[in-house]
Amino acid sequence: MSLQLLISFRNFKYKIMIMKKILLLTDFSKNATNAIRYAMQFFESEKCTFYILYVHKISGYVSDDLLMSPKDSIHDSITKKPKEKLNALIEKLKNETKTNDYQFEILIDFDVFTDAINQVVKKFSIDFVIMGSNGVSNVKEVVFGSNTINVIEKVNCKTIVIPSNYSFSPVKQFLVSLNTEDNLNNSLLEHIIDFVKDFKLKLHILRITSENDASHISLQDKERIALLDSKYHLVEGVPIDHAVSSYLQTNTIDMTAFITQDKSFLKRLFSASPGKELKSRMKLPLLVLHSH
Missing domain, CATH: 3.40.50.620 (HUPs)
Structure with a gap:
C-alpha cells in the first residue's frame, strides 16, 4: 500500500470513533498510579476500555490470606485484597475523570509478569500498554526498572512508559x-x-x-x-x-x-x-x- 493510500484509509477510519483498549499495569505503587492518572488525561478525547492488571507474585502468598476466609476457595482468598484495591482505584478514577466514555475492567493474574501481559494483549486485542518507570538499582533500572525493561523487550504492543513523578x-x-x-x-x-x-x-x-x-x-x-x-x-x-x-x-x-x-x-x-x-x-x- 502506498503512503498516500495509507493516509487516505486512515483519514476515512478516523471519521468513526473507535473504542481503544488500554492495558494499565499496577502494583499499587505511587509510580503505577501516577502512570494510570496520566493515561486518564492522555486518552480523554477517546472512547476507551481500560483493563487494569495486577500480577500477583507467588512470594506474595501468605498464610493470612488463606486463613482470612476459610469458606472461600484459595483463589478467592488470595485475590480478595487485590480486588478490593482495584475496585477502590477505579472508583477514584471515575470521580477524577471528566469523561463518560471510559469503561473499566479489573484483571488479576498469577503468571510470570510479561507472560500475563502478553496473554491479556492477545485476548483483548490491546492497543496500548501503559506503565510507570520503576527504577531501583543499576544504571538501566534507575531509568526504567526491571519490569519496564522486560515489557519493552518481551511484549509486542505499543507501550507508553511514564517517568516517575511526571505530571501530565x-x-x-x-x-x-x-x-x-x-x-x-x-x-x-x-x-x-x-x-x-x-x-x-x-x-x-x-x-x-x-x-x-x-x-x-x-x-x-x-x-x-x-x-x-x-x-x-x-x-x-x-x-x-x-x-x-x-x-x-x-x-x-x-x-x-x-x-x-x-x-x-x-x-x-x-x-x-x-x-x-x-x-x-x-x-x-x-x-x-x-x-x-
Missing part, C-alpha cells in the same frame, strides 16, 4: 528518533500515522546515521514521509543518546518514541550510553513502537 501536560510535539538500522516500513508508518492523527500531534523525525549512509537514508525517509506534516532532521556520526538529548534541549517536545526492530532495543539503547543522558531522555513519556 498536553502532548502536541512528538519526536520519533531513528538510527541507521531503523527502517520506515509500512508497518511502522501505520503506527506513527495512527498515533499522530489520533492525538493531533506535530511529528518530528530525528534520523541519526553514519556519514556514509546519510544521503541515501535521508532520501528514502523524505520519500516515505513526503505527505506527512512533519519536521525532519538528520544528524551524522553522533551517538544516538547525545543526538536525542541535544534535540530535546533545542526543541519543545512532549513525548518521544523509540523503535524496536531486529536488534534488541535495550542492547542498542544501553550500549555505551551514559546514565546521565538516559536519565535526561526519560524526563518525558516514552512511546515504544514495534515495527515487526
